[in-house]
Amino acid sequence: MQSTPNYLWSTEDLLGQGATASVYKARNKKSGELVAVKVFNNASYLRPHEVQMREFEMLRKLNHKNIVKLFAVEETGSSKQKVLVMEYCSSGSLLNVLEDPANAFGLAESEFLIVLQCVVAGMNHLRENGVVHRDIKPGNIMRLVGEDGQSIYKLTDFGAARELEDDEKFVSVYGTEEYLHPDVYERAVLRKPQQKAFGVTVDLWSIGVTFYHAATGSLPFVPFGGPRRNKEIMYKITTEKPPGAIAGIQRQENGNIEWSYELPITCRLSTGLKDQLIPVLANILELDQEKCWGFDQFFAGTNDILHRIVVDVFSLQQASSHRIYIHSYNTTAKFLDAVFKQTNIAPHHQEYFFEGHLYELDPNLQAHNFCRTTESSPLTLLSTSEQPEDVLGVRYRDPALDFPKLVPRVDVVADCSAAKSAVGAAHQTLRVGQALRRGRELLARGLQWVMFQAVPGGSRDPAGVDVLETRLQRVDQELSQCSHSIFDFQGALDGILAELVKDRQQVHEDKSTQQMECCLEKMQGIYKQFKKARTCLRLGYNEEQIHKLDKLNLGSLARRVVSIFQNCVQQYQEVLALHSSRMRKVCEIKKHLKRLSNRISACSVEMMECQDCLQGALDRLLQVEKWNLALAPPVPSPVPLSQEMALRMQELLEQMRSVSCNLQLNNSIIERLGGAAPTPSV
Structure with missing residues (x-):
């Protein structure tokens, strides 16, 4: 057992471990409240003093529901090791969620949208406070379950964080290999000498890799043998990626790299959400700083997704299900156009049924007044075109x-x-x-x-x-x-x-x-x-x-x-x-x-x-x-x-x-x- 003046924990209750600290589940000695304590090891004290103090200062400055809260900074009684007392997230991390075999091919659409909303909100708070995280990855996104049974995700581990405005640069390197911006990867992993300075957009690259991982269950850039076994090819994939590509995989040793501009068919996200998400991924997984989005564009793009409502549609002749992402204020005309993009059925040939009745959509009706649909209770679309529609059915990989x-x-x-x-x-x-x-x-x-x-x-x-x-x-x-x-x-x-x-x-x-x-x-x-x-x-x-x-x-x-x-x-x-x-x-x-x-x-x-x-x-x-x-x-x-x-x-x-x-x-x-x-x- 170890303790500080107000908290007590067992070293067997290990929640996570890094190069400079270990995190344990602990209890308040008076109230019994569960907390997480981050205990720094001897290696952490070899860092400059200002680096040691940076994480305390960052957490004291931040206060948001999607960022793990700091309750206190204490010291152990004997060794006087620094201890951060933080909010305890009982459901592990996003990485734990993705390692569950049920999510081997990515998160369900509803859960992915929660991850998207929470990470975007947390990152927005960081940027409002001029903070760059520098180690965004699923393992640093904690999860707990709210009173309504819905997940809440929170950013954590600010050991690499520092204050940095949009136009400022830094030269020190931090992060986890698979999620690193290629410029940082080149110096931190390949140990190549270069004089590049890095900006806040390094976080955007890490977010792009994290979102891809959450959506598909896999990393976007994978050399033959894995990212850690073939580091040079890993760097080659990320730096030679064509514009618009969101993934690259090498399936054979010394083989060609297969580029992908779409999310895989095994991904559990609907076509409607994929169409909204892919442009975001393509623009933040961009090496060229002149082409890469900044945070303003990132927040605009992601919030555009999050502020849309979903209308489920089943195309009867095509035997295919669709999810239409549309703004609540959009009218029927916009909805019909969105359906056309997914089904190729012209708006004037679209006829709808809902729960057994013909469902006539007034041209001026706004989407928030549409009937409430689900996958099992969608709007049923009938094409009135004289030309027969091709039967598509459920698309899947065997x-x-x-x-x-x-x-x-x-x-x-x-x-x-x-x-x-x-x-x-x-x-x-x-x-x-x-x-x-x-x-x-x-x-x-x-x-x-x-x-x-x-x-x-x-x-x-x-x-x-x-x-x-x-x-x-x-x-x-x-x-x-x-x-x-x-x-x-x-x-x-x-x-x-x-x-x-x-x-x-x-x-x-x-x-x-x-x-x-x-x-x-x-x-x-x-x-x-x-x-x-x-x-x-x-x-x-x-x-x-x-x-x-x-x-x-x-x-x-x-x-x-x-x-x-x-x-x-x-x-x-x-x-x-x-x-x-x-x-x-x-x-x-x-x-x-x-x-x-x-x-x-x-x-x-x-x-x-x-x-x-x-x-x-x-x-x-x-x-x-x-x-x-x-x-x-x-x-x-x-x-x-x-x-x-x-x-x-x-x-x-x-x-x-x-x-x-x-x-x-x-x-x-x-x-x-x-x-x-x-x-x-x-």
């Missing part, structure tokens, strides 16, 4: 390629690494499987909505009283023709609907993702055992036999996950193959139903006008009859003229009722098939 080969020989270090890779690949396989399952559900659900969509009515045409009988005959003939077409369409749609109901039932009953989750849980258990074994210098005979058995089980579970996933892919591809033909058939019927709906609406309007004419004529006849009775005595007549007309109108009324019944029958079928707008009753 996760089976990422499962490592397990060799029989026992090597606790290599086996632990292989188990970690296998668990990471299983997580990725599960995520892709879940995306395929979600895609199948969205396809079946969306197509059902299109089949039951609302169809607008027709327009009114005036007519006279003298042609009532002719008009009613024409309406009757028109409705008869519509009836034959409607029943033909009804049969076709009923068949598709039955298939869709069956598809949705199959998706509901599909246990593939649960089976993969079960395998993954067992694989994680084996990985935990391998992590324990890695700490042993040598395994005993019994432990080694158990280790071998676990390795066999790990391989078996990995093959099981791949087999289940391949079944998921087969089912998904079968659904996509059927979807194209169904979509074409439903869209064609939809067009015919619109035409029929317009014809029936026109019949409805004509019926209403006939009714109005008939009612007016009857009213006039009754009025004339009253006048005749009032002005003259009754004249004997077999059938008075007014009575003859009334009888004829009565016949017309009966005919109208018959046609009305036919109209209502057709209209009810249209409503069921295509959701036609209700017509006025007669």
Whole structure:
């Protein structure tokens, strides 16, 4: 145990260790509050006194929720070593998060955005106080979980920090190899003599590497054998990187460098967020100081991302999901353009459904008033273009390629690494499987909505009283023709609907993702055992036999996950193959139903006008009859003229009722098939 006047800790509670200090979990002696204490070693006192004091001064100056707080500076009782008492972040660092096999291919989009927001806010506070950090990396970004269950990330380790304004330079070198600006790397790692001075933008390079690492789970610049085994190639990659490239990898010894201008397909970020993030990365991972962004541009670019809202869209014909990042004040027109950029469906051909209903977007509606969407409850996009849309489906790299080969020989270090890779690949396989399952559900659900969509009515045409009988005959003939077409369409749609109901039932009953989750849980258990074994210098005979058995089980579970996933892919591809033909058939019927709906609406309007004419004529006849009775005595007549007309109108009324019944029958079928707008009753 070690202590200061107010704090107590065990050297076994080590949180982290560096060249000049170690960090431990400690407690306040009076309150029991958990804190982190940074204890400096003898090597730290070999530094100049002003360098030793710099970290204390930096932390005293800074006060922000995204920077680890300094509570006190104390000394140990015996050795009088300096101790920084700081805020304790119980969830480790961003590096710990990225080393979790679940994040082997990068953070989930929601978590990445939290990292982005926290780091940008923390860096903004540093620049407001004229501080350059000089050692930004995932290990120096601590994490704790707030009361709402959401992560909070905080910058820490200001041992290399110093005050520096935007136009000032420094010549001393600090930092961690993989995250160093190339100019600093050249002197600090390669030990090459050069007279370059460095500015605040060295932090921007480190932030770019950190963001890339968080987004993909990998470093952006990787020579064959790794950054620390091939330092000259590492320097070559970072200094010869073409403008706009955000990554470079050498896959073979002495091989060419493969440049990338995009984030990898295995990255868990959506295309919408990638499109916003890539320009930021390209402009801060820039060696040429004249082309590299400054902090003002960096803050403007990142805050533009953070101030956008997300609208989830599922393109039905293309079978593809999209996330549209748009400002809350942008109107429908801007949204439609953003959708066009991702789907290539022109704004005037975009029709939307939400939760089973046609969703009409007013041109002046602002994005913050749009319906609230999620990946599982998106706006469903239907293209009204005459040209068929290509089916794209879920884009992914086959996760089976990422499962490592397990060799029989026992090597606790290599086996632990292989188990970690296998668990990471299983997580990725599960995520892709879940995306395929979600895609199948969205396809079946969306197509059902299109089949039951609302169809607008027709327009009114005036007519006279003298042609009532002719008009009613024409309406009757028109409705008869519509009836034959409607029943033909009804049969076709009923068949598709039955298939869709069956598809949705199959998706509901599909246990593939649960089976993969079960395998993954067992694989994680084996990985935990391998992590324990890695700490042993040598395994005993019994432990080694158990280790071998676990390795066999790990391989078996990995093959099981791949087999289940391949079944998921087969089912998904079968659904996509059927979807194209169904979509074409439903869209064609939809067009015919619109035409029929317009014809029936026109019949409805004509019926209403006939009714109005008939009612007016009857009213006039009754009025004339009253006048005749009032002005003259009754004249004997077999059938008075007014009575003859009334009888004829009565016949017309009966005919109208018959046609009305036919109209209502057709209209009810249209409503069921295509959701036609209700017509006025007669």
